[in-house]
Amino acid sequence: MKVITSDTVPRQTRISLTFRWTRSGPCECSYKTLCDSVSKASDGDLEDQIASNLEELHVHQVYEQIAGHFSTTRHKPWPRVVEFTQRVQPGAVLLDLGCGNGKNILHRSDILQIAGERSSGLLVECKENIREVNAADCVRLDLLHSCLRDSCADVIICIAVIHHFSSRARRLQALTTIHRLLRTNGQALITVWAKDQTKSNYLLKTKSPNTEDRQVTVAGLNLPVHENRTQFQYKDLLVPWKLRRKTDNKLAGQPESTLLRFYHVFEEGELDRLCEEVGLEVERSFYEEGNWCVVCKKREVQ
Amino acid sequence: MKLITHNMLTSKCLKGVVTGYPLAINATYVKVTEVGFDPEFIGRVIPKLDWEVLWVAADSIGHSEGLPKTLEPKFEENEEFLKKAHRVLLEVEVEEGHLTCPESGRQFPISKGIPNMLLNEAEVQ
Numbered sequence: 001m002k003v004i005t006s007d008t009v010p011r012q013t014r015i016s017l018t019f020r021w022t023r024s025g026p027c028e029c030s031y032k033t034l035c036d037s038v039s040k041a042s043d044g045d046l047e048d049q050i051a052s053n054l055e056e057l058h059v060h061q062v063y064e065q066i067a068g069h070f071s072t073t074r075h076k077p078w079p080r081v082v083e084f085t086q087r088v089q090p091g092a093v094l095l096d097l098g099c100g101n102g103k104n105i106l107h108r109s110d111i112l113q114i115a116g117e118r119s120s121g122l123l124v125e126c127k128e129n130i131r132e133v134n135a136a137d138c139v140r141l142d143l144l145h146s147c148l149r150d151s152c153a154d155v156i157i158c159i160a161v162i163h164h165f166s167s168r169a170r171r172l173q174a175l176t177t178i179h180r181l182l183r184t185n186g187q188a189l190i191t192v193w194a195k196d197q198t199k200s201n202y203l204l205k206t207k208s209p210n211t212e213d214r215q216v217t218v219a220g221l222n223l224p225v226h227e228n229r230t231q232f233q234y235k236d237l238l239v240p241w242k243l244r245r246k247t248d249n250k251l252a253g254q255p256e257s258t259l260l261r262f263y264h265v266f267e268e269g270e271l272d273r274l275c276e277e278v279g280l281e282v283e284r285s286f287y288e289e290g291n292w293c294v295v296c297k298k299r300e301v302q
Numbered sequence: 303m304k305l306i307t308h309n310m311l312t313s314k315c316l317k318g319v320v321t322g323y324p325l326a327i328n329a330t331y332v333k334v335t336e337v338g339f340d341p342e343f344i345g346r347v348i349p350k351l352d353w354e355v356l357w358v359a360a361d362s363i364g365h366s367e368g369l370p371k372t373l374e375p376k377f378e379e380n381e382e383f384l385k386k387a388h389r390v391l392l393e394v395e396v397e398e399g400h401l402t403c404p405e406s407g408r409q410f411p412i413s414k415g416i417p418n419m420l421l422n423e424a425e426v427q
Contacts, residue, residue, distance in 0.1 A: 052423060091346025093310075110343045114307055123416055134337050135347075135392055137307040140418040145315045145426045147410075147419035149323065152310045152350075 004057060006259050008216055008225060046167035046221075053219050058238060058262040059164045060118060065259060066241055067121025071101040080288050081159055082106070084189045084295065092154035095181060097143055098161030102126030102136075109134035116141040116148070143174045146181065153181045156188040160291070162271070163192040163263050166236065171264070175278045182298040188280065191293040195232045195265040200290030204229040216260065225260060232265050239263050266292050303417045305359050306391040309351045311419065313403035313410070317427050322403050324355040325410070329363045329399035333415075337392045344388045345378030351391075360390040 046054070063070065077085075081104050088094055090110040099105065099115035100122050106113065113136040117123045123138050130136040141147055143161065156178050165171045178188050197203050207229050214225040216238055226232065226239045238260035271292050272282045280296040287293070313322030353373050360366040369386050377383055401410040401417060408425070411418050 091343060091350075093347070093350055109338055109340045110346075112306060112343075112347055114310070118420065120416075120418075124414065127414070127416060134340065135306070135343065137304045138416050139303075139307060139311070140416055140420055142420055145421050147311055147313060147315055147421075149310050149312050149314075154350075 003219070004061065006062075006257060008214060008258070008260070010214060045169055048167065048169065050219055050221060051165070051167040051170055054166045054221065054262055055164065055170075057218060058260055062241065062259045062261050063119040064121050066243055067101075067119055067125060069244055070241075071122065071125040074101055074103050077104040077106075078159070078191075078288070080286075080293060081157060081189065081191075085155075085157060088155050093152060094155045094157070095148070095153045097141075097146070097156060097158045097178065097181075099123075099126055099138075100160075102129040102138075104157060104159055105130045105133055105136050107133055111135065113137075114139060114148075116143075116146070118142050143177050144170065146177050148181055150180055151183040151186075154183060154186050156182055156186070158188065158190045160191055160193065162190060162274075163265060164261070166262055166264060168274075172274055172278060175274055175280065179278045179280055179298055182280075184298055184300050186298050187283075188296050188298075189293065190271065190275070190296065191288070191291045192266045192271055193263055194287060194290055194292045195235060195267055196287075197231055197290045199287060202229060202290045203231060223262070226263075234265075235267070236262075236264050268292065303396045303412050303415060304392055305356055305394055305396075306347070306351065307417075308359050308396075308401070309356055311401065311417065313401075313406065313408060315421065315426055316403060316406055316408055317425055319403060319405045322405060324352070324359065324404070325401040326404060327359055327362050327396060327399065327401060328409075329396045329412075331396075331398035332363050332365070333395045333397045334389075334393050335395065337388075339385060339388050341381060341384045341388075344384045344391065347391070348373070348377065348387060356390065360394070363394070363396065365390055365394045 085106050088111055093112045096104055096115045099117045102115050105115055115126050115138045120140060123140055127138045158178060162171055162174055165174055215222050216225055224234045224237045226237045228240060241259045241261055243257050243259055271294050272285050275282050275294055275296045279299055281299050282294055282296045284295040311325055313319055313325060357366060357369060357371050360369055369390060395415055396412050397415045399412045
């Protein structure tokens, strides 16, 4: 059964009575994420099936629904991304994995740029946005099971993507794909959302996090709902997206619905360690506008 | 989907598939759009491609005319050849159709010029 919901309801005072039946033997319950017998065995990482369902509901489906609106809010590439891609050597093959609406595709005719994205809605926007670029093309793909040839890329950029994977194992798998697609000595720029937002423009000074936590349960998994424009209180959370339809008058239109996107926000050094774990040598690592960014290289095989 | 992109696609991540390359092209609508010619770029990118696969792909959609089956030495100095290569690499686009895995027969649809390479979790290695 697949439950699709974007409703959130504030929690109020409630009284519940629980009757417990003590049992013995290995646990056979279906609440793997809440069950301590499972978390003890697997370091607390989410089981793959649960992680996959969570991403389907709170990443893939949300992006399909918000694609049009999202795209109108994403025009300019980040300066540090441009700085990186501008330095790419002529004749190089560049993959933009999780390209969104293609805002990071450069208007350069001397490199091949392949934009990969999972959301079909965003890809349609991307295709339109890169129409004027000579050597650029779009492919619908999944970073976990990417249908591109090994070592096909000289350069990869993966901007604001890895934080949408809900288990450590899946974040590692995504980075393994980047490693597999890079040629030896090929370079990648990877950025993720940082838990620490104190040095970015994200925080609104007038706003402080809600003291009463809102939580949403997805497939037996309790996830806190983040209060936008405040400091992150958790590492795994749901971030609201207030959906507005495209209108000619930008002031018109109250939000029609709020959708929740899953994020795993990163601590300092966390992305670096994951990269090293899959054989990507970290060359530079920096904090930029609320994101942790890593420039890494595929090591030569020893 | 441009043929330069097709050159890099594989269905190797399917369960039981060993190489999954090259994918066969079945095109129902092919579009040719004029794209600015950058001979230096074409000369530089060709060594990164599998030329035979490109030739077969171009041939399968009726665009191999005048294109050599194998690369000649010093091809990067041959302007006429580079123009032909430019055309099949960047100007010819499969808008509608599908790609087929050579081993499993799994089809990947191409719609509005975008190949859909998504797989179900049950299909992957």
